[in-house]
Amino acid sequence: MxxxxxxxxxxxxxxxxxxxxTNPTTLAHLERTRDPFRLLVACIISLRTKDAVTAQASQRLLAEAPTAQELARLAEDRIAQLIYPAGFYRTKARQLKRLAQELLEQYQGHVPRERAALLALPGVGRKTANLVLGLGFGVPAxxxxxxxxxxxxxxxxxxxxxxxxxxxxxxxxxxxxxxxxxxxxxxxxxxxxxxxxxxxxxxxxxxxxxxxxxxxxxx
Ligand code: SF4
Structure with missing residues (x-):
C-alpha cells in the first residue's frame, strides 16, 4: 500500500x-432491503430533497407501487401526489413513470446491473447508477x-x-x-x-x- x-x-x-x-439517516440506511428497484426509485426521489422527505415520499410511492409493473400503471399525477413535497416532484413523477415503462420494455421489469444500461434510464445519472450498483448488486462502485x-x-x-x-x-x-x-x-x-x-x-x-x-x- x-x-x-x-x-x-x-x-x-x-x-x-x-x-x-451517531444516528444514520442516509439512503443506505433508509433502504435497508438493498432491493435495486427500491434503491433506484428512492435515489431518484432524493435528488435535491431532504432525507426525511425522501424517506416518507419513497415509502408512500413504494407501498402503492412496489414493482416496475405497478409503477408503470400509476398515472403521472398520482406519482406526483405520492412523492410531494420532494423537490421537482412533477419532473421526477414523469421520470419515474418513464423509468418503469423502460424497465418493463427492456428488462422484463428488472433493474439492469450494468452501469451503461443504468445510465441510459430516465432520471439516472452517475451518482444514482453507482449507488444502485454498489448497494443493490454489490458491484464495487x-x-x-x-x-x-x-x-x-x-x-x-x-x-x-x-x-x-x-x-x-x-x-x-x-x-x-x-x-x-x-x-x-x-x-x-x-x-x-x-x-x-x-x-x-x-x-x-x-x-x-x-x-x-x-x-x-x-x-
Ligand atoms: S475533517 Fe472537517 S471537521 Fe474534521 S478537522 Fe477537518 S475540517 Fe474540521
Whole structure:
C-alpha cells in the first residue's frame, strides 16, 4: 500500500470512529432491503430533497407501487401526489413513470446491473447508477455526491473540481473494500461533523490529520 493510500485509509478509519455514536439517516440506511428497484426509485426521489422527505415520499410511492409493473400503471399525477413535497416532484413523477415503462420494455421489469444500461434510464445519472450498483448488486462502485466530493477534497485525499474527477481519483486511491461504504460514511460525516460552513473541528477525531487544521502533512 502506498503512503497516499495508507493516509487515506487512516483518515477514513477515523471518520468511521467519529460516526459510531451517531444516528444514520442516509439512503443506505433508509433502504435497508438493498432491493435495486427500491434503491433506484428512492435515489431518484432524493435528488435535491431532504432525507426525511425522501424517506416518507419513497415509502408512500413504494407501498402503492412496489414493482416496475405497478409503477408503470400509476398515472403521472398520482406519482406526483405520492412523492410531494420532494423537490421537482412533477419532473421526477414523469421520470419515474418513464423509468418503469423502460424497465418493463427492456428488462422484463428488472433493474439492469450494468452501469451503461443504468445510465441510459430516465432520471439516472452517475451518482444514482453507482449507488444502485454498489448497494443493490454489490458491484464495487463509488457514489460521489456533493458531500463525498467536498470532504474528499477537504481532507486532501483528492484535488479535483468535478464529482466525475473525484470518482476517478478515489478509484485509483482507495482499496475496493472502501468503494461501496464510502458514500454512506462521508455523507453522514458531512452532515454531522464536517459540515460545509461550520465544521465541528474541535470535536472531530481527524484532528491533526486534516489539512484544514494545518498540521498534518508530516509522516
Ligand atoms: S478537522 Fe474540521 S475540517 Fe477537518 S475533517 Fe474534521 S471537521 Fe472537517
Amino acid at each position: 502506498s503512503w497516499d493510500q495508507a493516509r487515506a485509509v487512516g483518515a477514513l478509519t477515523k471518520v468511521q470512529q467519529a460516526l459510531r455514536r 463509488i457514489c460521489v455526491d456533493t458531500h463525498v466530493h467536498r470532504i474528499a477534497n477537504r481532507l486532501g485525499l483528492v484535488r479535483t473540481r468535478h464529482p466525475a474527477e473525484t470518482e476517478q481519483a478515489l478509484e485509483h486511491l482507495l482499496p475496493q473494500k472502501w468503494w461501496i461504504p464510502l458514500n454512506d460514511l462521508l455523507v453522514r460525516f458531512g452532515q454531522q461533523v464536517c459540515t460545509p460552513r461550520w465544521p465541528r473541528c474541535s470535536s472531530c477525531t481527524l484532528g491533526q490529520e486534516c489539512p484544514r487544521v494545518g498540521v498534518s502533512k508530516a509522516r
